Amino acid sequence: METFYLALVFFLLLNLGAGMWRVLQGPTAADRMMAAQLFGTTSVAVLLLLGQVEGDSALHDVALVFALLAAVTAVAFVRRAWSEPEKEHDSK
Amino acid sequence: MSIAILYALVGIGLFCLGVYALMIHAHLLRKILALNIMGSGVFMVLLALAGRTEITPDPVPAAMVITGIVVAVSATALALALMLKINAITGRAELNDAEEK
Amino acid sequence: MEALSLLQWLIDGLIGIGLLWLAWRALFCPELFKAIVLFIAFGLLMTLAWVRLKAPDVALAEVAIGAGLTGALLLSSWAKLRGFDANKGMGAREKNSEQAEQKTKRPFFHGLYAIPLLLMAVGLGYGVLQLTPYATGLSAVVAENLDASGVSNPVTAVLLNFRAYDTLLEIAVLLLALIGIWSLGIRPSVREATPDPVLDLLTRFLTPLLLLVSAYLLWVGAHAPGGAFQAGSVLGAAGVLLILAGWRLPLSLAGLPLRITLVAGVSTFIVVAVLTMLGGAQLLAFPPSQASLIIFVLEITATLSIAAILAALFLGSRPDHSEKI
């Protein structure tokens, strides 16, 4: 079972790589931010799995805080950095 | 080689990347990012090397890293505020040597 | 078993490479916004690394402070940089300055920097590899004295009892950073937050949750990962959320009451220090029988102060001045 969980963790980490590609490619700021959010969500899953593997319930707390703080960062992005949605295309 | 050493080496890599970026970038936000990444590198070395053990890891480096993270966020906040102030006055978020003469 | 250990290595290798790659891209990709997003992702991956290194206390602190608040601070500062530019009618300013940045890059000279740094990296790596394979840390001493510390989580014991003096100075550093920022006299950003129904709903839902989690972390810190810093930064995040939602501290509270909250953490430390010394003991020496109570009191005020300071750091200007302009 442990091996299965760890394999799952590995798979999820590879997924993060895909998310990274989105952060780099954009093309809009929102795309990048969404990708970073996906990063957060996947990490929550990784944390829960690792918590299962190591039998450490503290990791559930980490996952919880992770999920909550990701929401705050997203709000910071929407409120502060994403004020002019139309002009935001930093095509590059 | 153990996992502790692996992470310690990653920490060294982060530290050196940070120093390099700190030196070559002109934009202050980049310099601040560079300092943060350097800091993460040092914290990683500090904590990773505590993992060279079979029993429960040493709590003292963990406490030191938590202290370090708090100090780092304080310094970052001050640096960002200073950067904004410089930008407000000079219109550029860069150090400007000519102004100092 | 073989597969298990291989998987462990693969996971750690992937995290390590991911960290280096993210750091590299965050530092050297041409657009600032992208760099910040990559840095936030870097912080998140850092959290996984701390977990792998069996330091959930640090992971909690990293995710709350390192990734969460620093990320919000960076995003907000970036937006303000653009805001300044826009006010001056230089919408394309950032692009220009970034192009300028590209132009001033002189690869030859930068290569000169890279060589000694590479040597330094190799040297440091060698130094680390020379260490004894087993740590000569303090875990044994900490475990021995844990019973007298008043808490059963060793990291909390170190932070609030064995090395409480560090923590005192550290809260002082936080307070100092805030005072330093206030003394810069930055005008608060003029742009008022427009009301947003979705955000209001989210805030209403998230704020109580953050409060609850903060209280939980504070309570759990005595015997499991958690404690004042983690609780304080989650509470501070609640403050950041409220600020983002357009909520402002009432003016009647923005003066002395706010300042008292900001200094409460460090002041409690000082009061406890003085009391212990008046009792004839050493500075910050807690009698074992009362240690857990003292630590709890210290943690509560520290949590409140840390939260207030972090939220105020995010605001970036004195709240009692903001209403005047």
Add this chain to the structure above:
Amino acid sequence: MGDFLLTIPWAVVLILLPLVGAIACFLWPKKVNQLGLITLGGVFLSVVGLGAWLLENGVYHHAVGGWNAPLGIQLYADGLSLVMLGITALVGVAVSVYATAYFDRSQSERFWPLWLFLLTALNALFLSADIFNLYVTLELLGLSAVALVALGGGKAALNGAMRYLLASLLGSLLFLFGVALLYHTYGSLDLAMLSEQVESTPTVWMALGLMSAGLLLKTALFPLHFWLPPAHASAFSPISALLSALVVKASFYLLLRLWLEIFWPISGSVAGLFGVLGVMAILWGSLQALRQTRVKMLVAYSTVAQIGYLFLAFPLAMGAGVTAWNAVIYLAISHALAKAAMFMAAGNLLRFGGHDRIADLDQLAQRLPLTIAAFALAGVSFIGLPPSGGFIGKWLLLEAALMQGRWDLAVVMVLGGILAAMYIFKVLGYAFTEASKPSKVKTVPVRMEWAALLLASGAILLGFLAPLILPLLAIGTPFDAFSGNEEIMP
């Protein structure tokens, strides 16, 4: 009564009192001047108390939290810490009195909390014997110093503050890296424990290199001095005085402690490098000072040069031990007094004429005699003329150099003195002549003139006090450990 006073833990008071003062100033901005001056008075008395205690009992130890090393943090005070604390209190009182007249209402509200945080950091740093705790005090020191520089508010001050902040953070992180390596080698953060265990391994060398590099950057030794002149010259004058006199010395003190207590047994030979950098700092700093057209810039570059002298002691200590260390501490404290006085005098000039262009000083010798006298007296100490404190320091250093036949270093010391004379007289010369275009003048508060003059006289007086101060340095002498190794050194 005397016994009761000796039971008060003065070292702890020295750390907590300024912190309480800073918080009080933050809470009640209307009363900052009174609160601040009371705090400074208390700190000064506490240093006296600690001195009395040390004379009575020898070295001071305090296990914070009741936990001994390696678990807990140790406070430690010997003669060296006492002298540094004393000079901090002395300069601190003078600058504080000066500041009450220099700053207006809103400026002093911002100045006082930051300055008291700086004082907390300095005192905590001089008293700590734990390398991680030292890292935290270094950060407290760096951030408060940067915030103080930024108070200036102008382009130059903000630029200087930012550069200073970046250099300071880089320095702290280098230091912390060294701390990490030392901790993982020996499992302890306590200076005394580390000094017993340290041996010559690659990891320890790495730690030594990182920590020294970080501290050298903070001390602004040539060629790492780039951040110092802009930061020190663009800050408000009392703040420049604090930075040049005290903050730079704090990281130097730490460097001295580390080398004397941890690294000395293994690394005597590398000290030669410090000597070379010291020589270059003296020459480069003095020549740059000579080229400056503004008084504050000149004084700031003079700091770069004077720091060079402090590093000459490292190579000399190999053969001349205690003499060299005494010399360097004497130089450090007389530089602290004289440089603070000089920056205050520069502040007076700025207040008086609204500028500090050297060429337009316009007969200030007649119009601001006290200030020019302060400048001249401080200059006497830099040049190293008898009977100043600078003279004693240089004399001891020359003696150490000649004892070992290091003629090269002796020549540089003399040359540095001549160059110092040239830049001091450059300012004084213009202060006696009439400028081509007279500028509007403002009155300078009497307090500001006297504060500068008294400190400058202190720098001269130090020359006479040598028989009193040198024995203080011998309390728990940190130089013993090193003289024990004297025979081992080639």
